Amino acid sequence: MHISGWPMTEFLFFIEVVVAGLLAGTMYSLVALGFVLIYKASSTFNFAQGAMVFFAVLSFVGFMELGLPFVLAFFVTILLMALLGFATERLVLKPLMNQSEDTLLMATIGLGFVLEGLAQAVWGVEVRRLDLGIGDFPIQWIIDSTGLFISALDLTAGLVAAVLIIGLALIFKYTKMGLGLRAVADDPGAASSIGIPLGNIMLLVWTAAGIVALVAGMMWGARAGVQFALVDLALKALPVLIIGGFSSIPGAIVGGLIIGASEKVLEVYVGPYFGGAIEGWAPFVIAIFFLLWRPEGLFGEKIIRRV
Amino acid sequence: MKPSTVFMSYTRNDLTNFVILMGLGFAVVPFVVQTDYWYSSILIPWLCLSLAAVGQQIVMGYAGQLALGAAGFMAAGAFALFNLELRLPFMPFPFNLMISGLIAAFFGIIFGLPSLRVRGIYLMVATLAAQFFIIWMIDKFGWFKNYDTSGIITAQDIVIFGREFTSPFEMYLVVLVTVTVLTVLAINMTRGSTGRNWMAVRDMDIAAESMGISLLRTKLQAFAISAFFCGVAGALFAFTYLKSMEPVAFDIKLSFRILFMVILGGLGTINGAFIGAAFILLFPVVLNTLGNGVFHGMIDATIISSIELVVFGVLIIVFMIYEPLGMAKLWDSIKAKLAPQSTLEQAQEKQQRL
Amino acid sequence: MNIEQNTDVVVPARNFPVGGSILEVKNISLSFGGVNAITDTSFKVLEHEIRAIIGPNGAGKSSLLNCINGIYRPQEGTISFRGKPLGRISPNIVAQIGISRTFQNLALFKRMSVLDNILVGRKLHMSSSFLSVAVQLPSAMREERKNREKCEEIIQFLEIAHIRDTPVGKLPYGLQKKVELGRALATEAEMLLLDEPMAGMNVEEKRDMCRFILKVNDELGTTMVLIEHDMGVVMDISDNVVVLDYGKIIGDGPPDEVRANQEVIDAYLGVAHD
Numbered sequence: 001m002h003i004s005g006w007p008m009t010e011f012l013f014f015i016e017v018v019v020a021g022l023l024a025g026t027m028y029s030l031v032a033l034g035f036v037l038i039y040k041a042s043s044t045f046n047f048a049q050g051a052m053v054f055f056a057v058l059s060f061v062g063f064m065e066l067g068l069p070f071v072l073a074f075f076v077t078i079l080l081m082a083l084l085g086f087a088t089e090r091l092v093l094k095p096l097m098n099q100s101e102d103t104l105l106m107a108t109i110g111l112g113f114v115l116e117g118l119a120q121a122v123w124g125v126e127v128r129r130l131d132l133g134i135g136d137f138p139i140q141w142i143i144d145s146t147g148l149f150i151s152a153l154d155l156t157a158g159l160v161a162a163v164l165i166i167g168l169a170l171i172f173k174y175t176k177m178g179l180g181l182r183a184v185a186d187d188p189g190a191a192s193s194i195g196i197p198l199g200n201i202m203l204l205v206w207t208a209a210g211i212v213a214l215v216a217g218m219m220w221g222a223r224a225g226v227q228f229a230l231v232d233l234a235l236k237a238l239p240v241l242i243i244g245g246f247s248s249i250p251g252a253i254v255g256g257l258i259i260g261a262s263e264k265v266l267e268v269y270v271g272p273y274f275g276g277a278i279e280g281w282a283p284f285v286i287a288i289f290f291l292l293w294r295p296e297g298l299f300g301e302k303i304i305r306r307v
Numbered sequence: 308m309k310p311s312t313v314f315m316s317y318t319r320n321d322l323t324n325f326v327i328l329m330g331l332g333f334a335v336v337p338f339v340v341q342t343d344y345w346y347s348s349i350l351i352p353w354l355c356l357s358l359a360a361v362g363q364q365i366v367m368g369y370a371g372q373l374a375l376g377a378a379g380f381m382a383a384g385a386f387a388l389f390n391l392e393l394r395l396p397f398m399p400f401p402f403n404l405m406i407s408g409l410i411a412a413f414f415g416i417i418f419g420l421p422s423l424r425v426r427g428i429y430l431m432v433a434t435l436a437a438q439f440f441i442i443w444m445i446d447k448f449g450w451f452k453n454y455d456t457s458g459i460i461t462a463q464d465i466v467i468f469g470r471e472f473t474s475p476f477e478m479y480l481v482v483l484v485t486v487t488v489l490t491v492l493a494i495n496m497t498r499g500s501t502g503r504n505w506m507a508v509r510d511m512d513i514a515a516e517s518m519g520i521s522l523l524r525t526k527l528q529a530f531a532i533s534a535f536f537c538g539v540a541g542a543l544f545a546f547t548y549l550k551s552m553e554p555v556a557f558d559i560k561l562s563f564r565i566l567f568m569v570i571l572g573g574l575g576t577i578n579g580a581f582i583g584a585a586f587i588l589l590f591p592v593v594l595n596t597l598g599n600g601v602f603h604g605m606i607d608a609t610i611i612s613s614i615e616l617v618v619f620g621v622l623i624i625v626f627m628i629y630e631p632l633g634m635a636k637l638w639d640s641i642k643a644k645l646a647p648q649s650t651l652e653q654a655q656e657k658q659q660r661l
Numbered sequence: 662m663n664i665e666q667n668t669d670v671v672v673p674a675r676n677f678p679v680g681g682s683i684l685e686v687k688n689i690s691l692s693f694g695g696v697n698a699i700t701d702t703s704f705k706v707l708e709h710e711i712r713a714i715i716g717p718n719g720a721g722k723s724s725l726l727n728c729i730n731g732i733y734r735p736q737e738g739t740i741s742f743r744g745k746p747l748g749r750i751s752p753n754i755v756a757q758i759g760i761s762r763t764f765q766n767l768a769l770f771k772r773m774s775v776l777d778n779i780l781v782g783r784k785l786h787m788s789s790s791f792l793s794v795a796v797q798l799p800s801a802m803r804e805e806r807k808n809r810e811k812c813e814e815i816i817q818f819l820e821i822a823h824i825r826d827t828p829v830g831k832l833p834y835g836l837q838k839k840v841e842l843g844r845a846l847a848t849e850a851e852m853l854l855l856d857e858p859m860a861g862m863n864v865e866e867k868r869d870m871c872r873f874i875l876k877v878n879d880e881l882g883t884t885m886v887l888i889e890h891d892m893g894v895v896m897d898i899s900d901n902v903v904v905l906d907y908g909k910i911i912g913d914g915p916p917d918e919v920r921a922n923q924e925v926i927d928a929y930l931g932v933a934h935d
Contacts, residue, residue: 045428095628101427102373103627106570109563110623117616125609232559238432246428275447284436288421291433295424492795499794499805500780500787507770507781514768517730518848519756519785528791575772 016148017268018261023150023158025260030161030216031237032244032252033168034209039246040185041205042093045105048112049213050234054226055115056081056210057217061130061226062123077214078207084115085206116231128226132156136223157219164215168208169249177204185247239287245297254298259283322494324578329487337476346475347548353588354479354486355544360568360580361493362536367566368574369502370529371509372422373430376437377565379418380534381541382557383411386445386452388542389552392463393453400467404485404542411538412531414441419530423523438559445554459553462546478547485543489536494577496532505529506575537565567619571626573633582634591615677882679900680708684729684760684852684884689738691724691908698724699735700908706852711878711885713895713916716905717928722888723765725905726854729886730762731755742852757785761850763841765857765888771830775840778829779815782847783808815843819873835866842870846877853877855887859894867891871898896920904928 031049038046046052056077063073092111096104134156138149172178180201183191192198220230240259244251263282271278290297340346363377387407395403418437422430445451452460465472465481472481496502504525507515516522545552564587572583591612598611630637684706691699699721706712714722727733729740731752740747742758761782770778787808789801816822819839824832829840838858845853858874859867875898877883889895895902896916904912904919906928912919919925 047428092624092628099627099631103631105373105428105431107624107627109566110620110627113563113616113620113623115620117613117618117620120613121610121617125613235435235559238428238435242429242432277443277447281436281439281443284432284439288433288436291421291425291429295429495797496791496795499797499801500784500789501791501794503773503777503781504784506773506777507784510770510772511768513732513752514764514770515781516752517732517756517762517768518781518844519753520781521753532791 012147016150017264019148019150020154021261021264022257023154023260024264025257026158026161026165027216027219027256028237028240028259029165029253029256030212031234032240032256033165033249034212035237035241036247036249036252037168037172037205037209040181041202042089043101043185043188044093044108045101045246046209047105047108048088048115049209049237050231051112051115052081052084052210052213053217053220053234054228054230055084055119056214057130057221057226057230058119058123058128060214060218061128061221074214078210081210081214082203082207085210086203089202089206112231116228120228125228128221130218130221130226132218132222134222153219153223157222160215160219164212165253168212169253172249177201181205236283239283241297242287243290243298245299248297248299251297251299259286262286322498325490325494325581328581329483332483332487343475346479349588349592350479351475351482352544352548353584354482355540355548356565356568356588357581357584358486358489358543359537359540359565360572360584361490361577362533362540363565363569364574364577364580365493365497365505365536366419366529366533368569368576368579369497369509370505370526372419372526372529373427374419374434374530374533375431375562375566376418376434376441377537378541378557378559378561379438379441380411380415380537381544381561382445382554383414383441383534384408384538384541385545385552385557386554387411387538388546389460389462390451390453400465404539407542408535408539411541412535415530415532415534415537416527419527419534422526422530435559438562442554442557459551461551462549465546482543482547485539489539490577493536497577501528567623569633570623571619571633573635573637575632576635579633579635582638586634587619590618594618675709675879677709677879679710682706683708683743684886685741686725686729687739687741689728689735689740691721691728691733691735697908699728701738702905702908702910703738704903704910704913706884706886707901709878709882709884710900711874711887711898713899713902714886714888714905715890715892715895715902720905721908722905723856726762726856726886726888729755730760730854756848756850759851760854761845761848761852762854763838763845763856763858765860767834767837767841769829769837769841769844772828774826775821775829775832775843776809776812776816776825778840779812779843779847780808782844783811785848786811812847815846819843820869835862838862838870842873849881850883852884852886855885857888857890859889859891867894874898
């Protein structure tokens, strides 16, 4: 059987590549989501989101090493991330409230370094193994039924990310808290003057950002080990945000999938002609072309600059 | 009172300070500093990184474009010089050095193009593409490294018109002369119409455009000149400090370090680049000495380098909150408080208060 | 006109009498996402005149200036300067053609000194390349000196010599407005678009500003298009007035005529719109 001139095996392989890309893309979506939540709540590009991924998962592994059971370590880490968010809001963002976006951005770059350094100073620099009990090998029944080779770890990570993203998206769309967040995103002053509890919303948002950071860190850590390189990996959430728009939850999801799928496809089909490893820069170049075409992102609003 | 009409008083400091600094570099250092360690581990890297920071300063501090790819342009310059020395050994070293800068400038223009449509973090992401792409390109195409199997290449000896410059002191002189010349050019540009156009674009782009400034030309010019400075800095860094080089030496961490130099040193001053570079370079040395001296090696070196990250991060946050214009501004404020005010300044201040 | 009476400014006979049409706005319409800012608007500005644009808040006055200046692009209609249609062009091209401007909400270069701000206005008179600036070629130095002298003249004229080296971000509002006028004057453009040059000023400051505007118009013949809310000022200094309301022109003519126009009176007194 041939589909548009392609032999079946090649077509299956293409599907495999795309699926693997989409599954990897959900992780980018997850990190991007943390970014979007904080952007919506405090109009800050939180460059430290990548460092938060590293900080969260390293702390989680650290707590496990101290003897805490899995579930407890998970919740203690989330508590820690919430505290961290609270401190950031108070000590960094509040004093910079009326500063330019660029100033805030640089402050969060500083925050990122604080988190990276802190995590390593407390927990050490060696690469940790994180075993979630899910192997990184293809699932037999999928091979049997469709002929596709899809890694169990990829699939689990993708599913967990999808559930988490959809859950958060629903919470922020349909609950009172979510409505409050949207009001804050629109106009923090007006929102607080009609009695929306700004503090609670900030705490909730930072906690949510902490959860997504931890989950993303766990999934990535399970594959490649918990190590500093996670910070660089998380940088790929930036092109995702450019494609999706900084303030759009659906944008983060779709952007992540686009980046995940296209970088894998490019790597497999174009990469070999250039010596491979184009994954490192392909998302950024894709983002540049996107910027030239639609600077406000897929779901962002077109910005009219008033003079 | 007829005010002097040629020099802008606002950045006059840059020139005076720089003249003093280089006076020290040429006239005092050679007689005082005798150990190779100081030349090859402190002075040379400081000057090279300062030059890269001047480049970062031009695009970010003056033209206001948030770029994060200095190390990529440095790599372009470094490997360009290696290839020029390899393939055109008959050309004089200064010529090849300049061409290396121009090659980096070419990349600067290409990756500066997105600045025409976006700003802030959007631009930062676009310039990250430069960082990752350039390093990848050098890494993947063997030609750039002369097909060296180890992936680590050795920089050629510096020979200028038949004379070899190989000892740390001689290399220091090469670096010092280059950095001095280029920095003077940078100061001239920033004080003249070129720099004014950059700053106008930085402070209020629409007004700048309404005064007849072409945003396209001005931004790309800043990117090109910035990348030129980074390229030359990278070439010097590789040839006088690293000596054996691999693309990884110019990874994103170096870009961040250069970003920190200009943020902590002070955006929008040439002095800031030198102060920031000195701080970022010397602080770890001080911390290590402290770690070894006071705690006698009880603290692990990796922990010390982690503390270093925390300190840099905290400092950036603190400076952003309390003095966004960095150490250079801080220094000026302290000096203004300590020094007795001239009567002219007092009169001016009085008038301002009225 | 009764300038002497209200502004205490003595205006000599004009060196440049009002001439023929220099700028023609023809049937322009501008909308933002379905909201009309300007609808089918046409008017002419005469050479060497002072033309005021008035109208209630949100009438589309600033949008109109932004269209002339090339910041906004009207969806329909044409704007011609000296008979040549401007077409799709950017503000820097408009500046080269000879139109300069100030902004409603101050668009100064905050971290630069007053002198430097005004020097940026000289941009089109300075053509040295960055290389000649970098190596300080005599020609570049000469150009710099000449233009600095020109700016010093403007600084003297506007009486802001005492703040020439202060970063403009540190100046009070009224002085910033003056600096912005200075920057626009430095361009030596044939036509200046002034967007509320006297907003937030006290009577004395306004009188100074009027004096500067009239003097420039008189000595250099610069055509001025200005948006102003203070009707006293408008009636005193302008040759002709355009009245905008809801993006449409409801009056156009000499101040006295416009003042007597029933539609204009209605708009200002707030008669209900259909």
